[in-house]
Amino acid sequence: MSELPHLRGWDGPWAGLRVLVTGFGVTGFSAADTLAELGAQVVVVDGDETQKKNDDAATLTTMWGEYFKIRFGEAATGTIEHFRAGSGGGETPDLIVTSPGWRPDSPIMRQAAEAGIPVWSDIQLARRLGPRPGADGTATREPQWLVLTGTNGKTTTVTLLEAMLTADGRRAVACGNIGLPILDAVRDPAGYDALVVELSSFQLHYTEPLNPWAAAVLNIAEDHVDWHGGQAGYRADKAKIFEQTEIACIYNAEDAATEQMVAEADVVDGARAIGFTTGTPDVSMLGLVRSEDGSDILVDRAFLDNRRHQALELATRADFGELAPKHLVANALAAAALARAAGAAPESVRQAIRGYRPAEHRIQPVAHADDVLWINDTKATNPHAAAASLSSFTDVVWIAGGLSKGVDYDPLIKQVAPRLRHVILIGTDTSQLRSSLERHAPQVPVTSAGGGDDGVAAMRGAVETADQHAQPGQAVVLAPAAASMDQFASYMERGEAFIEAVTTLMQRKGFSAQ
Missing domain, CATH: 3.40.50.720 (NAD(P)-binding Rossmann-like Domain)
Structure with a gap:
């Protein structure tokens, strides 16, 4: 451009x-x-x-x-x-x-x-400007741009990556689509060693090639198809992140579309394709291996000289703590690949993983009572995110629904149907989700929470209904697979309504929320 x-x-x-x-x-x-x-x-x-x-x-x-x-x-x-x-x-x-x-x-x-x-994103403006010169007019250091996108998991991954680089002694900051505007980061008078840039498809649509140090696409699933005019437009905008990458293009080896994006990208000569997988990694990949004592080890077979015959231990699954679902491990491996591309030591990766705490509203335990676990994953605003959440549990009472954004629910329902024990629908229009459930999970009871436009009332009804149907050993999971704007101002407000309803229920039953 x-x-x-x-x-x-x-x-x-x-x-x-x-x-x-x-x-x-x-x-x-x-x-x-x-x-x-x-x-x-x-x-x-x-x-x-x-x-x-x-x-x-x-x-x-x-x-x-x-x-x-x-x-x-x-x-x-x-x-x-x-x-x-x-x-x-x-x-x-x-x-x-x-x-x-x-x-x-x-x-x-x-x-x-x-x-x-011309129409630019703030990301393009920041890249054109570079770091602001110091007060004496001298240039501040040029940071490494470590950029990532994907349908789901972006915020978790940039949070982990920032922690890995900080543990490695770098001055790094997560910015972009995560809260801190990137223009505030490039104007910081002290400068940064690395910018960890979360990018949405909206930002990439209006951005020229960024020439990043390393770039990653976590996954690609149907989302925002109405905005982009179809799945092809959405994928094309995501793929722009790899253009002119200098060191490493990082893809999800379990998502063929992300690998194809790397194959099609015009990159700087010498840039490498690096995969990550929750299975056993091949050469030039990061992944999981099973040790003799049965523990899962996160390993690097990409950023070491003897990668054809050795794997470098980065961390163990146990380093995450009690709850380490598959998608969290995948996000950590993607973050580790970016960190290693930037030169971070293995010990820094482990330190960040050990210090990681799940963000609010993303597979967030809210209560555990009567052997029923209550999970808030309001941030699962599309089917792909909901699938990751529901796949973390075996027996699920699912609270779902909202603004569908034109997505197809059939693949999700086919995938998670064996785990579902009851589905409770919220949202002003539940017809698409209900229709998919009738076709692909006809054995699963479905109840409407009611509430109309009143999201708080709908959530209270959903929680009360879930309490009536949940059995010991099951999880009640709010993973809407839809946006929130039909009943709530934001996905966060929807999550807070769930937490408040569960807390009220626990107090009435004599338990305490977590």
Whole structure:
């Protein structure tokens, strides 16, 4: 991609550039702040006006004055013409920097395509800029870019990778799609040895080749097909992460699509294809081997000289603690592959795994009473994530449903049907999931939680129903396989509603939640 090739580095010709920033959440704020600092003329548009956004706008207005303007509402997000003096604007921008999630078929993106105006993600802007020079004007160190994407497991993997690099004595930070905007990371005055960058398909759609040190794709499953116009578009955007990789392209040996992405990528000469697997690894892979005493050992057969005949121990499955499901081990192996590509020692990998604690809302134990385990995995917002969660347990009372995003539930139901003992449906439209259950798990009882648009009421009903049907030795698992926005503001709010309902149930029964 050669759009605006002259716009590189902090000393590039940014001054006076007219930039439209779409969205004013944490990403939009960081983009607007950075561009105004560079001397660009920045207009931000956002369809949703809130007090926080007004407060943030006031902050940037105070800092940057006439370099920054913001416009709220549907009229503002319906046009790219914002740059003539006076209300409403009338001229188009030179560049659009978009927050994740702005669809290619939205009015602004359609108009930009018709007018030939480049659209960048904040990731591309950060890569074009590089680390900000120090106060004395000297360049700060160039960090290794360690980037990853996938349908599921991204946050767990970047969290583990950050910990591995930190244990190795590096100054590293997880950023991108994980909370800290990448533009805040590249503007850090102390600089970093490594940027651990989580990338969504939305960000990759608007990003040119990143030339990373190492890149990984964890898995590919059906998700966001409505946004990308189909599975092929979704896969193509994910595959962009491998382009121009310098050292290692890391793929999931149990997901053929990720290996094919590496095979098709245009990489720097000498970059290696490195697989990870929860089975026995071949040469140039990381994986699991079984020791004589029956324990599982995470090993490296990629980043050692005698890899054809030896495997280097990194950690054991027991290092995770009591709960180490297959998908967590896979994520740890992917993180270890990236860490080893960056030069981290095996001891640093083990130290990070031993210190790992599961994030909230991802296979999170909430209570264990009457020999029934209650699990919150509200973050399982698509069938692939739900399959990983449900496969961690043998006998499951499943709480599922929500906004389906156009996915096909049949493969999931076929896979997990033998584990299901009862299914309780939440969500305003359960027809797709119910239909798949009727076709592929007709023996499994299905109950609707009710509640309509009231997600909290629906979750209370689901928990009460689960309590009536769960038997000793079973797990009640909230793994919705769907987004939350039909009944909740976010997947986190959905998880909190589950935790609150389970806690109330436990208190009434005389038990305590974990």
